[in-house]
Amino acid sequence: MEEKKAINILIVEDNEDDLHFIKKALSSELYQLKCIDSGIDAYNYLQNPEIVPDIILLDYQLPGMNGIEIIEKINKHKNSYSFIFLSIDNTIEIVVKAMKAGALDFIVKSTDLINELPPKVQKVYEIHRDKIEKKRIEKELIIAKEIAEANEHKYHLLFDTISEGATLNEMIFNEQHQMVDYRILEANKSFYEITGFSPDQIIGKRATEVYGTSNEEITSFWLTHKDNDKPSHIESYIEQLKRWIHSSVTPYENNTFVTTISDITDRINAIEDLKESETKFSKLSNLAFE
Known part of the structure; x- marks a missing residue:
């Protein structure tokens, strides 16, 4: 049986008592585990870490730079770090700031930290792995596109074997040469498994027929991303599938493009559940002090 890989966690915490409970959990x-007790030291370390952390447990109040500032500065460099935010402050304002900055989860420091932390870490680790895998696939698709210019067969081999759903699509333009729709030319096995569609339901069909997307939505997306030579991303709820889907759109050639999709319904639901629970927690806290 394959040995389970240890989760690398960077703990950024300056309070020794809190650090003790985190380590115990x-x-x-x-x-x-690796521990750093300064915000500025943590930021500098993350520019070129000895071991790239899978998860960063990040306190709010830190010497030199607070937790939200660290996340905002790190994300400007488009790094793939995954943060869990720690704070003694449970106000909804801090929760929203942390999540908007890019934290994947939020934990209020309490006596129950030992019980709460491990399942939160596991959940965020799974999201982190999914995020890294998506980046790997995108990189492979870009490389595959370059290879395809010299060898079409290799591109289709990757297209057919990647774990995400993928379609090759042909753009449809109006008289003003604006993209208003697209036709699905090919789909891989994973696409059919994720969506439940069969080939006769999608091949040769327009996106407006298959997904219920409007021409205006397609044109708007095209106008925003038409000059990109790298993948563009969109997360949307597909009514026909009753699921949230993450789509990555990569230009190919001759007015065609590749779309890869993954089902992110569980992640979206987890984020909504977190927001709901934090809102309820905040309301209960306010009532307790009235």
Whole structure:
């Protein structure tokens, strides 16, 4: 049986008592921990870490730079770090700021931290792995596109074997040469598994027929991203599938493009559940002090 990889966690915490409880919660051999007690030191370390962390547990109040500032500065460089935000402050304003900055989860420091932290870490780790896998696939598709210019067969081999759903599409333009629709030319096995469609339902069909997308939505997306030579991303709820879908659109050649999709319904639901629980927690806290 394959040995389970330890989760690399960077803990950025300056309070020794809080750090003690965090280490106790993550004392299992499933975790490999590194600790930094300064915001500015953590930021500098993350520019070129010895070991790239899978998860960063980040306190709000830190010497030199607070947690939200760290996330905002790090994300400007388009890094793939995954943050869990820690704070003694449970106000909804701090929660919203942390999530908007890019934190994947939020934990209020409490006596129950030992019980709350491990499942939160596991959930965020799974999201992190999914994010890294998407980047890997996008990189492979870009490389595959370059290879395809010399060898069409290799491109289709990757197209057919990637784990995400993929379609090759042909743009449809109006008289003003604006894209108003697209026709699905090919789809891989994973696409049919994710969507439940069959080939006769999609091949040769227009996106407006298959997905219920409007011509205006397609034109708007095209106008925004038509000059991109790298993948463009969109997350949307597809009514026909009753699911949230992450789509990555990569230009190919001769007015065609490749779309890769993954089902992100569970992640979206988890974020909504978190927002709902934090809102309820905030209301209960306010009532307690009235």
